[in-house]
Amino acid sequence: MTGERTHTVNPEDIKKEILSKYPPKVARKRGKQITPVSSDDKEGLQVGANVRTVPGIITQRGCCYAGCKGVIMGPTRDIINLTHGPIGCGFYSWLTRRNQTRPPSDDADNYMTYCFSTDMKDEDIVFGGEKKLKAAIQEAYDIFKPKAISIFSTCPVGLIGDDVHAVAREMKEKLGINIFGFSCEGYKGVSQSAGHHIANNAIFKHVVGLNDTVMDAKFKINLLGEYNIGGDGFIIDELLHKCGIDLVSTFSGNSTVDQFANCHTADLNAVMCHRSINYVADMLETKYGIPWIKISFTGPTSTASSLRKIAAYFEDQELIDRVEEVIAEEMIPVEAKIKDVKKRCEGKTAMMFVGGSRAHHYQELFKEIGMKVLSAGYEFAHRDDYEGRHVIPDIKVDADSRNIEELTIEKDENLYSPRKTPEQMQALEEKGYPFKEYEGLLPEMTKGSLIVDDISHHETETLIAMYKPDIFCAGIKEKYAVQKHGIPMKQLHSYDTGGPYAVFKGAINFFEEIDRMLNANIWQYLEAPWQKDPELSATFVGE
Numbered sequence: 225m226t227g228e229r230t231h232t233v234n235p236e237d238i239k240k241e242i243l244s245k246y247p248p249k250v251a252r253k254r255g256k257q258i259t260p261v262s263s264d265d266k267e268g269l270q271v272g273a274n275v276r277t278v279p280g281i282i283t284q285r286g287c288c289y290a291g292c293k294g295v296i297m298g299p300t301r302d303i304i305n306l307t308h309g310p311i312g313c314g315f316y317s318w319l320t321r322r323n324q325t326r327p328p329s330d331d332a333d334n335y336m337t338y339c340f341s342t343d344m345k346d347e348d349i350v351f352g353g354e355k356k357l358k359a360a361i362q363e364a365y366d367i368f369k370p371k372a373i374s375i376f377s378t379c380p381v382g383l384i385g386d387d388v389h390a391v392a393r394e395m396k397e398k399l400g401i402n403i404f405g406f407s408c409e410g411y412k413g414v415s416q417s418a419g420h421h422i423a424n425n426a427i428f429k430h431v432v433g434l435n436d437t438v439m440d441a442k443f444k445i446n447l448l449g450e451y452n453i454g455g456d457g458f459i460i461d462e463l464l465h466k467c468g469i470d471l472v473s474t475f476s477g478n479s480t481v482d483q484f485a486n487c488h489t490a491d492l493n494a495v496m497c498h499r500s501i502n503y504v505a506d507m508l509e510t511k512y513g514i515p516w517i518k519i520s521f522t523g524p525t526s527t528a529s530s531l532r533k534i535a536a537y538f539e540d541q542e543l544i545d546r547v548e549e550v551i552a553e554e555m556i557p558v559e560a561k562i563k564d565v566k567k568r569c570e571g572k573t574a575m576m577f578v579g580g581s582r583a584h585h586y587q588e589l590f591k592e593i594g595m596k597v598l599s600a601g602y603e604f605a606h607r608d609d610y611e612g613r614h615v616i617p618d619i620k621v622d623a624d625s626r627n628i629e630e631l632t633i634e635k636d637e638n639l640y641s642p643r644k645t646p647e648q649m650q651a652l653e654e655k656g657y658p659f660k661e662y663e664g665l666l667p668e669m670t671k672g673s674l675i676v677d678d679i680s681h682h683e684t685e686t687l688i689a690m691y692k693p694d695i696f697c698a699g700i701k702e703k704y705a706v707q708k709h710g711i712p713m714k715q716l717h718s719y720d721t722g723g724p725y726a727v728f729k730g731a732i733n734f735f736e737e738i739d740r741m742l743n744a745n746i747w748q749y750l751e752a753p754w755q756k757d758p759e760l761s762a763t764f765v766g767e
Protein backbone atom coordinates (compact mmCIF):
# COMPACT_ATOMS: atom_id res chain seq x y z
CA MET A 225 0.00 0.00 0.00
CA THR A 226 1.23 3.46 -0.75
CA GLY A 227 0.57 6.85 0.84
CA GLU A 228 1.02 8.47 4.21
CA ARG A 229 -0.87 7.13 7.18
CA THR A 230 -2.50 10.24 8.56
CA HIS A 231 -5.32 8.81 10.70
CA THR A 232 -7.07 12.15 10.70
CA VAL A 233 -9.95 11.15 8.48
CA ASN A 234 -13.40 12.19 9.57
CA PRO A 235 -15.56 9.09 10.16
CA GLU A 236 -18.60 10.92 8.74
CA ASP A 237 -16.72 11.31 5.43
CA ILE A 238 -15.91 7.61 5.37
CA LYS A 239 -19.52 6.74 5.96
CA LYS A 240 -20.57 9.08 3.12
CA GLU A 241 -18.01 7.58 0.79
CA ILE A 242 -19.14 4.03 1.62
CA LEU A 243 -22.83 4.79 1.11
CA SER A 244 -22.29 6.78 -2.09
CA LYS A 245 -21.55 3.55 -3.97
CA TYR A 246 -24.79 1.79 -2.93
CA PRO A 247 -28.24 1.98 -4.52
CA PRO A 248 -30.50 4.24 -2.37
CA LYS A 249 -32.36 1.38 -0.66
CA VAL A 250 -29.12 -0.39 0.31
CA ALA A 251 -27.56 2.92 1.43
CA ARG A 252 -30.54 3.55 3.72
CA LYS A 253 -30.27 0.12 5.26
CA ARG A 254 -26.49 0.11 5.65
CA GLY A 255 -26.52 3.66 6.96
CA LYS A 256 -28.21 2.43 10.13
CA GLN A 257 -25.42 -0.09 10.76
CA ILE A 258 -22.54 2.36 10.28
CA THR A 259 -22.03 4.64 13.25
CA PRO A 260 -19.38 7.39 13.27
CA VAL A 261 -18.02 8.29 16.68
CA SER A 262 -17.49 11.96 16.01
CA SER A 263 -16.99 13.18 19.55
CA ASP A 264 -16.08 11.84 22.96
CA ASP A 265 -19.68 12.25 24.03
CA LYS A 266 -21.33 9.05 22.86
CA GLU A 267 -24.69 9.74 24.42
CA GLY A 268 -27.52 8.69 22.14
CA LEU A 269 -25.36 6.83 19.61
CA GLN A 270 -27.19 3.81 18.26
CA VAL A 271 -25.76 0.91 16.31
CA GLY A 272 -28.19 -0.93 14.05
CA ALA A 273 -27.51 -4.65 14.47
CA ASN A 274 -28.92 -8.17 14.22
CA VAL A 275 -30.87 -7.38 11.05
CA ARG A 276 -30.99 -9.25 7.77
CA THR A 277 -27.90 -9.01 5.54
CA VAL A 278 -28.31 -7.23 2.20
CA PRO A 279 -28.29 -9.92 -0.52
CA GLY A 280 -25.18 -9.90 -2.69
CA ILE A 281 -23.19 -7.52 -0.48
CA ILE A 282 -20.41 -10.03 0.43
CA THR A 283 -20.92 -10.35 4.16
CA GLN A 284 -18.63 -12.02 6.70
CA ARG A 285 -21.59 -13.79 8.29
CA GLY A 286 -22.29 -17.49 8.69
CA CYS A 287 -25.52 -19.31 9.46
CA CYS A 288 -27.59 -20.52 12.39
CA TYR A 289 -26.20 -24.06 12.07
CA ALA A 290 -22.65 -22.64 12.32
CA GLY A 291 -23.57 -20.79 15.54
CA CYS A 292 -25.20 -23.85 17.08
CA LYS A 293 -23.07 -26.78 15.99
CA GLY A 294 -19.83 -25.00 15.13
CA VAL A 295 -19.61 -22.57 18.04
CA ILE A 296 -21.50 -23.80 21.08
CA MET A 297 -21.64 -27.58 20.71
CA GLY A 298 -18.52 -28.27 18.63
CA PRO A 299 -16.07 -27.94 21.55
CA THR A 300 -17.69 -30.69 23.67
CA ARG A 301 -15.60 -33.79 23.17
CA ASP A 302 -17.84 -36.63 24.34
CA ILE A 303 -21.11 -35.84 22.56
CA ILE A 304 -21.47 -37.21 19.03
CA ASN A 305 -22.51 -34.19 17.01
CA LEU A 306 -24.46 -35.54 14.06
CA THR A 307 -25.22 -33.17 11.22
CA HIS A 308 -28.49 -34.04 9.54
CA GLY A 309 -28.16 -32.72 6.01
CA PRO A 310 -26.23 -32.90 2.77
CA ILE A 311 -22.50 -33.31 3.28
CA GLY A 312 -21.33 -29.70 2.82
CA CYS A 313 -22.38 -28.30 6.21
CA GLY A 314 -20.63 -31.04 8.19
CA PHE A 315 -17.58 -31.10 5.95
CA TYR A 316 -16.83 -27.38 6.00
CA SER A 317 -17.27 -27.20 9.77
CA TRP A 318 -15.03 -30.22 10.36
CA LEU A 319 -12.09 -29.19 12.58
CA THR A 320 -11.99 -25.68 11.16
CA ARG A 321 -12.54 -23.99 14.51
CA ARG A 322 -9.50 -24.33 16.72
CA ASN A 323 -11.35 -25.21 19.93
CA GLN A 324 -8.93 -27.55 21.61
CA THR A 325 -9.67 -30.34 24.02
CA ARG A 326 -7.65 -32.45 26.41
CA PRO A 327 -9.22 -35.79 27.35
CA PRO A 328 -7.98 -37.07 30.73
CA SER A 329 -6.61 -40.27 29.15
CA ASP A 330 -5.97 -41.76 25.71
CA ASP A 331 -9.00 -44.01 25.92
CA ALA A 332 -11.43 -41.31 27.10
CA ASP A 333 -14.19 -40.38 24.65
CA ASN A 334 -13.20 -37.70 22.16
CA TYR A 335 -15.25 -37.35 18.98
CA MET A 336 -14.01 -33.92 18.00
CA THR A 337 -11.73 -35.24 15.31
CA TYR A 338 -14.68 -36.86 13.48
CA CYS A 339 -17.28 -35.42 11.15
CA PHE A 340 -20.63 -37.19 11.58
CA SER A 341 -23.24 -36.57 8.89
CA THR A 342 -26.34 -38.24 7.48
CA ASP A 343 -25.10 -37.16 4.03
CA MET A 344 -28.62 -36.60 2.66
CA LYS A 345 -29.19 -37.43 -0.97
CA ASP A 346 -31.95 -36.53 -3.45
CA GLU A 347 -34.18 -39.41 -2.34
CA ASP A 348 -33.96 -38.23 1.31
CA ILE A 349 -35.20 -34.81 0.24
CA VAL A 350 -38.06 -36.38 -1.74
CA PHE A 351 -39.10 -39.12 0.70
CA GLY A 352 -37.84 -37.57 3.96
CA GLY A 353 -34.64 -38.22 5.90
CA GLU A 354 -35.94 -39.48 9.26
CA LYS A 355 -35.29 -43.14 8.45
CA LYS A 356 -31.72 -42.36 7.49
CA LEU A 357 -31.29 -40.24 10.62
CA LYS A 358 -32.43 -43.10 12.86
CA ALA A 359 -30.07 -45.48 11.08
CA ALA A 360 -27.19 -43.00 11.50
CA ILE A 361 -27.88 -42.67 15.24
CA GLN A 362 -28.01 -46.44 15.60
CA GLU A 363 -24.75 -46.82 13.66
CA ALA A 364 -22.99 -44.13 15.70
CA TYR A 365 -24.20 -45.80 18.90
CA ASP A 366 -23.12 -49.28 17.80
CA ILE A 367 -19.63 -48.14 16.88
CA PHE A 368 -18.86 -45.62 19.62
CA LYS A 369 -21.28 -46.23 22.52
CA PRO A 370 -21.29 -42.49 23.38
CA LYS A 371 -22.94 -40.93 26.43
CA ALA A 372 -24.91 -38.54 24.28
CA ILE A 373 -25.77 -37.81 20.65
CA SER A 374 -27.01 -34.48 19.37
CA ILE A 375 -28.60 -33.86 15.99
CA PHE A 376 -28.15 -30.62 14.06
CA SER A 377 -30.69 -29.65 11.43
CA THR A 378 -29.41 -28.01 8.26
CA CYS A 379 -31.34 -25.98 5.68
CA PRO A 380 -33.32 -28.72 3.90
CA VAL A 381 -34.40 -30.46 7.12
CA GLY A 382 -36.86 -27.75 8.10
CA LEU A 383 -38.12 -27.37 4.55
CA ILE A 384 -38.99 -31.04 4.02
CA GLY A 385 -40.45 -31.37 7.53
CA ASP A 386 -38.17 -34.00 9.11
CA ASP A 387 -38.97 -34.06 12.84
CA VAL A 388 -35.53 -34.43 14.41
CA HIS A 389 -36.98 -34.05 17.91
CA ALA A 390 -39.37 -36.98 17.48
CA VAL A 391 -36.48 -39.08 16.14
CA ALA A 392 -34.34 -38.00 19.11
CA ARG A 393 -37.06 -38.99 21.59
CA GLU A 394 -37.61 -42.36 19.95
CA MET A 395 -33.91 -43.20 19.77
CA LYS A 396 -33.28 -41.95 23.31
CA GLU A 397 -35.87 -44.38 24.57
CA LYS A 398 -34.51 -47.20 22.45
CA LEU A 399 -30.82 -46.75 23.27
CA GLY A 400 -31.06 -45.36 26.81
CA ILE A 401 -28.57 -42.53 26.27
CA ASN A 402 -29.22 -38.80 26.07
CA ILE A 403 -30.20 -37.89 22.51
CA PHE A 404 -31.49 -34.44 21.63
CA GLY A 405 -31.97 -32.33 18.55
CA PHE A 406 -31.45 -28.72 17.51
CA SER A 407 -33.71 -26.97 14.99
CA CYS A 408 -30.82 -24.85 13.81
CA GLU A 409 -31.53 -24.75 10.08
CA GLY A 410 -29.11 -22.36 8.39
CA TYR A 411 -31.81 -19.93 7.26
CA LYS A 412 -33.13 -19.27 10.80
CA GLY A 413 -32.52 -15.78 12.13
CA VAL A 414 -29.98 -13.64 10.28
CA SER A 415 -26.59 -15.00 11.37
CA GLN A 416 -24.79 -17.39 13.73
CA SER A 417 -26.48 -15.60 16.61
CA ALA A 418 -29.79 -17.47 16.20
CA GLY A 419 -27.81 -20.71 16.47
CA HIS A 420 -26.29 -19.64 19.77
CA HIS A 421 -29.73 -19.02 21.20
CA ILE A 422 -31.07 -22.36 19.93
CA ALA A 423 -28.04 -24.20 21.35
CA ASN A 424 -28.43 -22.43 24.73
CA ASN A 425 -32.09 -23.43 24.89
CA ALA A 426 -31.59 -27.10 23.97
CA ILE A 427 -28.60 -27.66 26.23
CA PHE A 428 -30.56 -26.10 29.09
CA LYS A 429 -33.64 -28.21 28.38
CA HIS A 430 -31.92 -31.54 27.78
CA VAL A 431 -28.69 -31.58 29.81
CA VAL A 432 -28.34 -28.89 32.51
CA GLY A 433 -29.49 -30.09 35.93
CA LEU A 434 -29.17 -33.84 35.34
CA ASN A 435 -26.36 -34.38 37.85
CA ASP A 436 -26.57 -32.85 41.32
CA THR A 437 -23.21 -33.97 42.69
CA VAL A 438 -21.58 -31.00 44.38
CA MET A 439 -17.86 -30.59 43.80
CA ASP A 440 -15.76 -30.50 46.94
CA ALA A 441 -14.28 -27.05 46.43
CA LYS A 442 -14.57 -23.73 48.21
CA PHE A 443 -14.89 -21.35 45.26
CA LYS A 444 -16.79 -22.95 42.40
CA ILE A 445 -17.68 -21.09 39.25
CA ASN A 446 -18.80 -21.74 35.68
CA LEU A 447 -17.00 -19.99 32.87
CA LEU A 448 -19.54 -19.18 30.18
CA GLY A 449 -18.70 -18.27 26.59
CA GLU A 450 -15.06 -19.41 26.47
CA TYR A 451 -14.31 -21.82 23.63
CA ASN A 452 -10.65 -22.72 24.18
CA ILE A 453 -9.46 -21.40 20.84
CA GLY A 454 -5.73 -22.02 20.53
CA GLY A 455 -5.68 -23.22 24.15
CA ASP A 456 -7.10 -20.05 25.76
CA GLY A 457 -9.22 -22.18 28.07
CA PHE A 458 -6.24 -24.23 29.24
CA ILE A 459 -4.32 -21.19 30.49
CA ILE A 460 -7.45 -19.67 32.02
CA ASP A 461 -8.00 -22.92 33.98
CA GLU A 462 -4.37 -22.87 35.06
CA LEU A 463 -4.63 -19.28 36.29
CA LEU A 464 -7.89 -19.86 38.17
CA HIS A 465 -6.44 -22.95 39.75
CA LYS A 466 -3.41 -20.97 40.89
CA CYS A 467 -5.78 -18.52 42.60
CA GLY A 468 -7.72 -21.33 44.28
CA ILE A 469 -10.85 -21.06 42.13
CA ASP A 470 -12.36 -24.22 40.64
CA LEU A 471 -14.35 -24.59 37.44
CA VAL A 472 -17.46 -26.74 37.53
CA SER A 473 -18.01 -26.27 33.82
CA THR A 474 -16.92 -24.23 30.85
CA PHE A 475 -19.43 -23.44 28.13
CA SER A 476 -17.99 -24.96 26.11
CA GLY A 477 -14.21 -25.06 25.57
CA ASN A 478 -12.65 -28.41 26.56
CA SER A 479 -16.03 -29.48 27.94
CA THR A 480 -17.88 -32.73 28.54
CA VAL A 481 -21.57 -33.49 28.71
CA ASP A 482 -21.26 -34.25 32.43
CA GLN A 483 -19.95 -30.76 33.12
CA PHE A 484 -23.06 -29.24 31.55
CA ALA A 485 -25.25 -31.66 33.52
CA ASN A 486 -23.60 -30.54 36.74
CA CYS A 487 -23.15 -26.80 36.10
CA HIS A 488 -26.13 -25.78 38.24
CA THR A 489 -24.07 -26.65 41.34
CA ALA A 490 -21.61 -23.75 40.85
CA ASP A 491 -21.90 -20.57 42.91
CA LEU A 492 -21.16 -17.95 40.27
CA ASN A 493 -21.32 -17.66 36.50
CA ALA A 494 -18.54 -15.66 34.86
CA VAL A 495 -19.51 -14.67 31.33
CA MET A 496 -16.77 -14.14 28.74
CA CYS A 497 -18.56 -13.96 25.37
CA HIS A 498 -21.78 -12.22 26.26
CA ARG A 499 -23.39 -12.69 22.85
CA SER A 500 -23.23 -16.44 22.59
CA ILE A 501 -24.11 -17.50 26.12
CA ASN A 502 -26.00 -14.79 28.00
CA TYR A 503 -29.18 -16.87 27.65
CA VAL A 504 -27.71 -19.75 29.71
CA ALA A 505 -26.46 -17.24 32.29
CA ASP A 506 -29.94 -15.76 32.71
CA MET A 507 -31.64 -19.16 32.80
CA LEU A 508 -29.22 -20.51 35.44
CA GLU A 509 -29.98 -17.51 37.61
CA THR A 510 -33.75 -17.79 37.26
CA LYS A 511 -33.96 -21.54 37.74
CA TYR A 512 -31.19 -22.19 40.27
CA GLY A 513 -30.33 -18.82 41.80
CA ILE A 514 -26.76 -18.49 40.52
CA PRO A 515 -25.83 -14.84 39.86
CA TRP A 516 -23.74 -13.89 36.85
CA ILE A 517 -21.13 -11.27 36.11
CA LYS A 518 -19.45 -10.19 32.90
CA ILE A 519 -15.73 -10.73 32.89
CA SER A 520 -12.97 -10.78 30.27
CA PHE A 521 -9.76 -12.75 30.33
CA THR A 522 -8.40 -10.93 27.28
CA GLY A 523 -5.71 -8.42 28.23
CA PRO A 524 -3.81 -8.12 31.51
CA THR A 525 -5.91 -5.28 32.93
CA SER A 526 -9.21 -7.03 32.22
CA THR A 527 -7.84 -10.31 33.53
CA ALA A 528 -6.73 -8.67 36.77
CA SER A 529 -10.04 -6.90 37.25
CA SER A 530 -12.00 -10.07 36.41
CA LEU A 531 -10.07 -12.08 38.98
CA ARG A 532 -10.69 -9.33 41.53
CA LYS A 533 -14.40 -9.34 40.72
CA ILE A 534 -14.62 -13.09 41.26
CA ALA A 535 -12.71 -12.85 44.53
CA ALA A 536 -14.84 -9.92 45.74
CA TYR A 537 -17.99 -11.94 45.08
CA PHE A 538 -16.88 -14.68 47.46
CA GLU A 539 -15.92 -12.09 50.10
CA ASP A 540 -13.11 -14.27 51.42
CA GLN A 541 -9.99 -12.43 52.50
CA GLU A 542 -7.69 -15.37 51.87
CA LEU A 543 -8.92 -15.61 48.28
CA ILE A 544 -8.68 -11.84 47.79
CA ASP A 545 -5.06 -11.88 49.01
CA ARG A 546 -4.14 -14.89 46.90
CA VAL A 547 -5.58 -13.25 43.79
CA GLU A 548 -3.50 -10.12 44.45
CA GLU A 549 -0.35 -12.22 44.83
CA VAL A 550 -1.03 -14.03 41.57
CA ILE A 551 -1.73 -10.78 39.71
CA ALA A 552 1.48 -9.21 41.02
CA GLU A 553 3.53 -12.24 39.99
CA GLU A 554 1.95 -12.63 36.55
CA MET A 555 2.24 -8.94 35.71
CA ILE A 556 6.03 -8.86 35.94
CA PRO A 557 6.76 -10.56 32.58
CA VAL A 558 3.74 -8.88 30.95
CA GLU A 559 4.97 -5.42 31.87
CA ALA A 560 8.46 -6.21 30.61
CA LYS A 561 7.02 -7.41 27.30
CA ILE A 562 4.80 -4.33 26.94
CA LYS A 563 7.80 -2.07 27.51
CA ASP A 564 9.79 -3.81 24.83
CA VAL A 565 7.05 -4.17 22.19
CA LYS A 566 5.74 -0.64 22.69
CA LYS A 567 9.01 0.75 21.33
CA ARG A 568 8.08 -0.61 17.91
CA CYS A 569 4.28 -0.52 17.97
CA GLU A 570 3.32 2.70 19.75
CA GLY A 571 1.32 5.12 17.60
CA LYS A 572 0.26 2.47 15.09
CA THR A 573 -3.36 1.79 14.28
CA ALA A 574 -5.64 -1.22 14.05
CA MET A 575 -9.14 -2.17 13.01
CA MET A 576 -11.12 -5.28 13.85
CA PHE A 577 -14.27 -6.93 12.63
CA VAL A 578 -14.84 -10.12 14.52
CA GLY A 579 -17.81 -12.27 15.62
CA GLY A 580 -19.71 -11.04 18.64
CA SER A 581 -17.22 -10.24 21.42
CA ARG A 582 -13.58 -10.08 20.34
CA ALA A 583 -13.90 -6.75 18.51
CA HIS A 584 -14.41 -5.40 22.02
CA HIS A 585 -12.14 -7.57 24.16
CA TYR A 586 -9.04 -7.28 21.95
CA GLN A 587 -9.05 -3.47 22.00
CA GLU A 588 -7.34 -3.60 25.38
CA LEU A 589 -4.41 -5.60 24.04
CA PHE A 590 -3.77 -3.00 21.33
CA LYS A 591 -4.12 -0.11 23.77
CA GLU A 592 -1.57 -1.69 26.14
CA ILE A 593 1.11 -1.37 23.46
CA GLY A 594 0.13 2.17 22.53
CA MET A 595 -1.96 1.37 19.45
CA LYS A 596 -5.22 3.02 18.48
CA VAL A 597 -8.31 1.24 17.17
CA LEU A 598 -9.72 3.22 14.24
CA SER A 599 -12.72 1.12 13.38
CA ALA A 600 -14.43 -1.95 14.78
CA GLY A 601 -17.60 -3.96 14.51
CA TYR A 602 -19.22 -7.32 14.85
CA GLU A 603 -20.58 -9.87 12.42
CA PHE A 604 -23.60 -10.89 14.45
CA ALA A 605 -23.78 -9.01 17.75
CA HIS A 606 -26.97 -7.34 18.96
CA ARG A 607 -27.43 -3.76 20.07
CA ASP A 608 -26.72 -4.67 23.71
CA ASP A 609 -23.24 -5.90 22.73
CA TYR A 610 -22.54 -2.48 21.21
CA GLU A 611 -24.43 -0.13 23.48
CA GLY A 612 -24.70 -2.09 26.75
CA ARG A 613 -27.40 -4.22 28.30
CA HIS A 614 -29.44 -1.19 29.42
CA VAL A 615 -30.84 -0.96 25.85
CA ILE A 616 -32.35 -4.47 25.96
CA PRO A 617 -35.87 -3.23 26.79
CA ASP A 618 -35.76 -0.96 23.70
CA ILE A 619 -34.66 -3.65 21.24
CA LYS A 620 -37.39 -4.56 18.79
CA VAL A 621 -37.36 -8.20 17.72
CA ASP A 622 -37.99 -8.15 13.99
CA ALA A 623 -39.69 -10.75 11.79
CA ASP A 624 -36.39 -12.51 11.02
CA SER A 625 -35.66 -13.34 14.65
CA ARG A 626 -39.18 -13.84 15.94
CA ASN A 627 -39.14 -17.56 15.22
CA ILE A 628 -36.29 -18.22 17.66
CA GLU A 629 -37.84 -19.78 20.73
CA GLU A 630 -37.68 -17.89 24.05
CA LEU A 631 -37.89 -20.41 26.86
CA THR A 632 -40.02 -19.55 29.86
CA ILE A 633 -37.90 -20.53 32.83
CA GLU A 634 -39.15 -20.83 36.37
CA LYS A 635 -37.53 -21.50 39.72
CA ASP A 636 -36.77 -25.16 40.30
CA GLU A 637 -38.82 -26.07 43.36
CA ASN A 638 -36.14 -28.41 44.73
CA LEU A 639 -32.89 -27.01 43.46
CA TYR A 640 -33.36 -23.24 43.55
CA SER A 641 -31.04 -21.85 46.16
CA PRO A 642 -30.00 -18.21 46.09
CA ARG A 643 -26.22 -18.11 46.46
CA LYS A 644 -26.46 -14.88 48.41
CA THR A 645 -29.25 -13.30 50.41
CA PRO A 646 -30.96 -10.25 48.85
CA GLU A 647 -29.21 -8.14 51.51
CA GLN A 648 -25.78 -9.50 50.57
CA MET A 649 -26.49 -8.90 46.90
CA GLN A 650 -27.64 -5.37 47.62
CA ALA A 651 -24.60 -4.63 49.77
CA LEU A 652 -22.31 -5.77 46.95
CA GLU A 653 -24.26 -3.76 44.40
CA GLU A 654 -24.03 -0.67 46.55
CA LYS A 655 -20.27 -1.07 46.55
CA GLY A 656 -20.46 -0.95 42.75
CA TYR A 657 -20.52 -4.68 42.15
CA PRO A 658 -21.76 -5.16 38.59
CA PHE A 659 -24.17 -8.11 38.57
CA LYS A 660 -25.69 -8.80 35.14
CA GLU A 661 -24.04 -5.78 33.62
CA TYR A 662 -22.29 -5.36 30.31
CA GLU A 663 -21.42 -2.01 28.82
CA GLY A 664 -20.60 -3.22 25.33
CA LEU A 665 -18.16 -2.05 22.69
CA LEU A 666 -19.18 1.60 22.45
CA PRO A 667 -17.26 2.90 25.52
CA GLU A 668 -14.01 1.61 23.93
CA MET A 669 -14.40 3.61 20.73
CA THR A 670 -12.59 6.93 20.65
CA LYS A 671 -13.36 10.15 18.83
CA GLY A 672 -12.79 9.81 15.09
CA SER A 673 -13.49 6.09 14.95
CA LEU A 674 -16.21 4.26 13.07
CA ILE A 675 -18.38 1.32 14.14
CA VAL A 676 -19.54 -0.93 11.31
CA ASP A 677 -21.93 -3.79 11.94
CA ASP A 678 -22.00 -6.76 9.51
CA ILE A 679 -19.26 -5.21 7.37
CA SER A 680 -19.22 -5.91 3.64
CA HIS A 681 -16.27 -6.34 1.30
CA HIS A 682 -16.79 -2.91 -0.27
CA GLU A 683 -16.86 -1.32 3.17
CA THR A 684 -13.68 -3.14 4.18
CA GLU A 685 -11.88 -1.83 1.09
CA THR A 686 -13.11 1.73 1.66
CA LEU A 687 -11.98 1.68 5.29
CA ILE A 688 -8.56 0.46 4.27
CA ALA A 689 -8.21 3.08 1.54
CA MET A 690 -9.32 5.98 3.74
CA TYR A 691 -8.06 5.11 7.21
CA LYS A 692 -4.89 3.31 6.07
CA PRO A 693 -4.60 1.13 9.20
CA ASP A 694 -1.34 -0.55 10.17
CA ILE A 695 -3.04 -3.85 10.96
CA PHE A 696 -6.45 -5.35 10.22
CA CYS A 697 -8.08 -8.10 12.30
CA ALA A 698 -10.89 -10.32 11.05
CA GLY A 699 -11.25 -13.86 9.72
CA ILE A 700 -10.00 -16.19 7.02
CA LYS A 701 -12.29 -14.82 4.30
CA GLU A 702 -10.84 -11.34 4.70
CA LYS A 703 -7.23 -12.35 5.31
CA TYR A 704 -5.80 -12.56 1.84
CA ALA A 705 -7.85 -9.74 0.32
CA VAL A 706 -6.51 -7.44 3.06
CA GLN A 707 -2.92 -8.61 2.78
CA LYS A 708 -2.97 -7.83 -0.94
CA HIS A 709 -3.37 -4.19 0.09
CA GLY A 710 -0.03 -4.50 1.87
CA ILE A 711 -1.58 -4.54 5.32
CA PRO A 712 -0.80 -7.22 7.90
CA MET A 713 -3.92 -9.17 8.72
CA LYS A 714 -4.35 -10.97 12.04
CA GLN A 715 -7.07 -13.56 12.30
CA LEU A 716 -8.89 -13.15 15.58
CA HIS A 717 -11.10 -16.22 15.12
CA SER A 718 -8.45 -18.88 14.51
CA TYR A 719 -5.43 -16.85 15.73
CA ASP A 720 -3.64 -17.89 12.48
CA THR A 721 -2.62 -21.20 14.09
CA GLY A 722 -1.14 -19.24 17.04
CA GLY A 723 -2.28 -18.55 20.58
CA PRO A 724 -3.24 -18.88 23.29
CA TYR A 725 -3.93 -15.17 23.77
CA ALA A 726 -5.96 -15.21 26.99
CA VAL A 727 -4.90 -14.01 30.43
CA PHE A 728 -1.38 -12.80 31.22
CA LYS A 729 0.60 -15.51 29.45
CA GLY A 730 -1.51 -15.23 26.31
CA ALA A 731 -1.16 -11.44 26.25
CA ILE A 732 2.61 -11.91 25.96
CA ASN A 733 2.07 -14.21 22.94
CA PHE A 734 -0.24 -11.65 21.36
CA PHE A 735 2.13 -8.73 21.81
CA GLU A 736 4.98 -10.71 20.27
CA GLU A 737 2.78 -11.70 17.34
CA ILE A 738 1.58 -8.16 16.60
CA ASP A 739 5.14 -6.84 16.85
CA ARG A 740 6.32 -9.54 14.43
CA MET A 741 3.52 -8.88 11.95
CA LEU A 742 3.76 -5.09 11.99
CA ASN A 743 7.50 -4.99 11.71
CA ALA A 744 8.10 -7.84 9.28
CA ASN A 745 10.37 -6.94 6.38
CA ILE A 746 7.95 -8.25 3.78
CA TRP A 747 5.81 -5.10 3.78
CA GLN A 748 8.73 -3.11 2.34
CA TYR A 749 8.91 -5.28 -0.74
CA LEU A 750 5.43 -4.84 -2.12
CA GLU A 751 6.54 -2.33 -4.71
CA ALA A 752 9.17 -3.32 -7.21
CA PRO A 753 12.32 -1.13 -6.99
CA TRP A 754 11.55 0.54 -10.34
CA GLN A 755 8.08 1.51 -9.12
CA LYS A 756 9.58 3.33 -6.17
CA ASP A 757 12.39 4.83 -8.21
CA PRO A 758 11.42 5.30 -11.87
CA GLU A 759 15.01 6.30 -12.72
CA LEU A 760 16.02 2.69 -12.35
CA SER A 761 15.79 0.73 -15.56
CA ALA A 762 16.67 -2.77 -16.58
CA THR A 763 17.96 -4.17 -19.81
CA PHE A 764 17.86 -7.66 -21.23
CA VAL A 765 21.21 -9.38 -21.35
CA GLY A 766 22.32 -9.44 -24.97
CA GLU A 767 20.52 -6.23 -25.90
Ligand code: SF4
Nearest residue numbers: 287289313378379410
Ligand atom coordinates in the same frame (compact mmCIF):
# COMPACT_ATOMS: atom_id res chain seq x y z
S1 SF4 B 1 -26.59 -22.17 5.40
FE1 SF4 B 1 -27.63 -24.18 5.37
S2 SF4 B 1 -26.49 -25.32 3.84
FE2 SF4 B 1 -25.17 -23.61 4.45
S3 SF4 B 1 -23.87 -24.42 6.10
FE3 SF4 B 1 -25.68 -23.44 7.03
S4 SF4 B 1 -27.10 -25.16 7.31
FE4 SF4 B 1 -25.59 -25.84 5.83
